[in-house]
Amino acid sequence: MARHGIKVTELAGDLSNDKRWHAFVADYIERAEGYREKGLKLLPLLDRRSRYSPAAMMAFYSSILKKIKRKDGNVFHGTIKLTKTEKMALAAIVYTKQRFLRL
Numbered sequence: 001m002a003r004h005g006i007k008v009t010e011l012a013g014d015l016s017n018d019k020r021w022h023a024f025v026a027d028y029i030e031r032a033e034g035y036r037e038k039g040l041k042l043l044p045l046l047d048r049r050s051r052y053s054p055a056a057m058m059a060f061y062s063s064i065l066k067k068i069k070r071k072d073g074n075v076f077h078g079t080i081k082l083t084k085t086e087k088m089a090l091a092a093i094v095y096t097k098q099r100f101l102r103l
Contacts, residue, residue, distance in 0.1 A: 003027075016074040025073030029065050036062055043098075051098040059090045 001008070004024040006015070015021035036058055043051050060082060067080050082090070 014076045016072075016076045022073050025068065029069055032065055033062075048098065052095055055098050056091055056094045059094050060087065063090060 001024055004020045004027070006018075006020050006024055039054070039058055043055055046054070063082055063086065064080060067082075068075060071080065
């Protein structure tokens, strides 16, 4: 945040229309996506039975980041979360991929 000129005390306010905030969120999401890509490459090193939990968490958090990205980083108006249906669908997809498909 310091690199973008944002002070921690400013987070108590509404930065949803602040260009510094948008730049910070874009950088943060890009960094998180990079870590996710690196993490995905490590999943095959785990035993097939142990892959599900980390893969599911990666899918859940990736989906939340996508929602934040679609809202242009506006986390100041409402909670950004997955619905139960979205969680169940992602869990089923990840389980199927990790349990039955060769990765």
